[in-house]
Every structure is written in C-alpha cells, then in structure tokens.
Amino acid sequence: MNARLQRIWVLLRLAAALFVGWRFGWAWGLPTLGLPAAVLAAGxxxxxxxxxxxxxxxxxxxxWAGEVLASELAFSWRxxxxxxxxxxxxxxxATAGVLLVHGFSCNRGRWNGWMKRLRAQGVAFVAPSLEPAFGSIDAYADEIEAGVQRLKAVTGRMPLLCAHSMGGLALRAWWRRYGAGHAAPRAITLGSPHRGTRMAVLGAGVNAAQMRRGSAWLAELPGLPDADCFWTPCDQVVNPAETAILGGARAHRVDGVGHMGLVHxxxxxxxxxxxLAGSSLGSVNTPRRI
Structure with missing residues (x-):
C-alpha cells in the first residue's frame, strides 16, 4: 500500500511543478519540487x-542536507x-540470517542498499513489507514471525533482527507474542521511538497513535533482551532524542545525521x-521464556 501511495505522491509533485512552471514560468516551477526540503528544514x-x-x-x-537526499532516495525512488x-x-x-524491518510509512525498499550488500556476502535475509500500513503495530508480529521462521529453516539458528523507526516497536510487539518459543535474539534498532515521540501526533493511523509519548500501548510493551539502539540528536522524527534509547540496551550516538539517514x-x-561475526546468534534449540 505504501508503494502505491508514494507513487501517487511522486506524480502529484511532478504535476504540480509542471503546472506552476507552465503557468508562472520555470523559475518558479522547478523550485516547487524543493518544497518538501523546505518543510523538512523546519523539523x-x-x-x-x-x-x-x-x-x-x-x-x-x-x-538536513543528508536527510533531503536520503528522503528523496527512499520516498521518490526505492x-x-x-x-x-x-x-x-x-x-x-547460509550460516547467518538477518531480518530487516522497516518503519512507519515505508516498505521493504527502505533496505535495498543493505540487501544488496548482504546478498554479496552470502548472508540470508528476509525483509517484509508490513501491512496494514496504518493499522496496529501488533498486527505486524505475524509477518515478523514468518520471516524469523524462514530464516531459521535455512540457517538453523536465530536471525539477527534489524529495524528502523517504528520497526523497533514492531520487534517488541513480536517478542511479546512469540518470544517464548525462541532463543533471545540480537536486535539493532535505528531511530526507534522506544519511549514515544512528540511527532507522532502529526501521523495518521492506529500505529501513529501507539507511538505517541505516554500512550498506554507503549507503556505495556516489553523490552528486547539484547539490543543496540542507534540514536541521533538530529532526529527530526523521533524526539526528544533520548526516546530512541531502550532501557537496558547499548546506546550508540550518531551526530549530524537525520532520521532516514541513520540507515546509511x-x-x-x-x-x-x-x-554477524560474533557468537551472539543463538541456536534454535534453546527457547527462552519471557
């Protein structure tokens, strides 16, 4: 669904620029394409x-400059x-696997750069496009579980879990529902609103409401047993910045990078x-109770 909506968005932007250029001249039409970058600057x-x-x-x-490029790459192309x-x-x-989980208003194309590199390394990976796009985050647990099972069937072990933005909360929702049957996974989250974000009030859908600061849904969500949380003081989507740090996780600060840019x-x-090189990927034979 997100791919279809974003195709419409790209075509509308092009149509608006063509109309403004035809009506008022190309000195106005071409800058029209840059309006999203101006809005981004305010964030x-x-x-x-x-x-x-x-x-x-x-x-x-x-x-901001890096985010303009990263956003155009993600939302206008990939x-x-x-x-x-x-x-x-x-x-x-394959002896190792990675499950890649995208964030709000995105799809699996978010990870195209990583998937190409992982394929070249011979690492197994699965990247679901989470549906429904604006439904409850709890609904994504089944898709994540299906991906985990596919990777375990190939590699014989628990995959590494990597998530961007809302995807980190989807991993926690999956862990709540399915964690009892699995070894403790190693997880990496990039700019995930583990403690909510101010900007969620601007989003549409059940999942946006769940990401609001102080939401009852978020308060009941368990943590992850072995996690690395990447965060940036320049995150225009997840802020205040410290909300991207999950309690008990290893925190990694990255400066001068925006929300979408964390993936790059x-x-x-x-x-x-x-x-992937370490020994933290558990065997499928050691389930862990939660």
Missing amino acids: FLQLHWVNRPAPTWGQLLRA QPWREWAEPDHLPAG TDAAWHCLQTA
Whole structure:
C-alpha cells in the first residue's frame, strides 16, 4: 500500500511543478519540487530547542542536507518504484540470517542498499513489507514471525533482527507474542521511538497513535533482551532524542545525521557486521521464556 501511495505522491509533485512552471514560468516551477526540503528544514530547526544537549547549527545543517537526499532516495525512488528490486535471499547452506524491518510509512525498499550488500556476502535475509500500513503495530508480529521462521529453516539458528523507526516497536510487539518459543535474539534498532515521540501526533493511523509519548500501548510493551539502539540528536522524527534509547540496551550516538539517514551510516552497518561475526546468534534449540 505504501508503494502505491508514494507513487501517487511522486506524480502529484511532478504535476504540480509542471503546472506552476507552465503557468508562472520555470523559475518558479522547478523550485516547487524543493518544497518538501523546505518543510523538512523546519523539523530540524526545532531540535535546537527540543534536545539537550542541543545539536549545533552545523550538525543540524549537515543532517538536513543528508536527510533531503536520503528522503528523496527512499520516498521518490526505492519505496514507490523499487520495493522488490532486491528479493528475499535464502541461499542453501547460509550460516547467518538477518531480518530487516522497516518503519512507519515505508516498505521493504527502505533496505535495498543493505540487501544488496548482504546478498554479496552470502548472508540470508528476509525483509517484509508490513501491512496494514496504518493499522496496529501488533498486527505486524505475524509477518515478523514468518520471516524469523524462514530464516531459521535455512540457517538453523536465530536471525539477527534489524529495524528502523517504528520497526523497533514492531520487534517488541513480536517478542511479546512469540518470544517464548525462541532463543533471545540480537536486535539493532535505528531511530526507534522506544519511549514515544512528540511527532507522532502529526501521523495518521492506529500505529501513529501507539507511538505517541505516554500512550498506554507503549507503556505495556516489553523490552528486547539484547539490543543496540542507534540514536541521533538530529532526529527530526523521533524526539526528544533520548526516546530512541531502550532501557537496558547499548546506546550508540550518531551526530549530524537525520532520521532516514541513520540507515546509511557506517556505524550502523559496522554494528551489523560485528553482530554477524560474533557468537551472539543463538541456536534454535534453546527457547527462552519471557
């Protein structure tokens, strides 16, 4: 569903720019395409007063510039048009697997860069597109469980779980429903609103309401037993910034990067590689009670 909505959004933006250019001249039409970048700038400006310690103006400018590129790549190309450009990879004989979980208003195309690199390494991966797009986060637990089971069938062990934004909460909802039958997973979350976010009041749907600060749903959600949480003081979506840190998790601060840009950071990729190379991926024969 998100791919279809984002295709419509891209076409509407192009149509608006063509109309303005035809009606008022191309000196006005072409800048029309940049209106989302201007709106995005407002989201970064408020972080100077919301977060403590406050990010510097230089960090915010760098994060905004990177976020414009990351957002256009995601919402104008990969997600609307390239959702299945990198299919799930389940090679026979794979010894490690990764489950990739996207965030709010996104789809599996969010991970195209990571999936291409994992395929080149021979690492098995599954990346579901979570549906319904604006339904309850609890509804995503079944899709996540299906992906975990597919990876365990190939590798013989628990996969590494990696999630961006709302995907981190979807992992926690999955753990609440299915964790009793699994070994404790290693999880990496990138900009996930573990303690809610101020910006959720601007979102539509049940899942947006669940991500609001102080929501009853969020208060009842369990943590993850072994997690790395990446966060940034320049996160224009999940703020105040510390809300992206799950209690008991290993926190990793990344400066000068926005919400979408966290997926493109070397730090996050290196953490994934370290986890894959380590011994923290449990055997399928050791279920853990929660």
